[in-house]
Amino acid sequence: MLNELRCEACSKDSIALSETERQSLILELDNWVIVERDGIPQLEKVFKFKNYKQAWHFSNQVSELAEQEFHHPSILLEWGKVTVTWWSHSIKGLHKNDFICAAKCDEFAGQ
Template identity: 35%
Template sequence: MVTAAELLQKKGRHLETALTDAEIAEHLAAVDNWALQDGKIAKTFVFKNYYETLAFVNAIAWVIHADDHHPELTVTYNRCVVKFDTHSVNSGKGGISENDFICAAKVDAIFQQAAQ
């Protein structure tokens, strides 16, 4: 079984194969409160104000860019919805890859650090 700690140690890489439904379920168990929504993994993060929301967005942009894997973000005053999928898997048809979960674990770590 994969853990969030293991995912945090990994770096994203270009993949060609999507995870199976069973692998997605296993990986979802490793990341806190992420859910499968419309073919993507998604989570909503809540903040005190717009400044904290934007600081979070900038922090995840910096970290996730290093993995060359970019989320879909919906940003409002005190919320940020983060969604990941991998467009390049399944011969360009898209799907969920391990990269999505590596980045999800990193986004969670950033959020936890900001909450301290």
């Protein structure tokens, strides 16, 4: 399972996942979508909460995960809603690390 894995070091020499690999991995996630911005595929999900404090708490959990895995997403915190977007900046695409971190975000949201 993705949420049990750890991120591996990713550099500009790493290879982005192919379309087939991305489509296979996204099947292991819950309601994440692949969006493309400026030609870069990104993994994104909107999480909904009852209030700002719960959304803030979730954002902090994602931030702590990012530091632990040394892999950092875009996090948009709003009242009752957090949008998390993962992609690998160094390769301008998606890496398995993005899917690992997405799976871990789903665990936080379920708590």
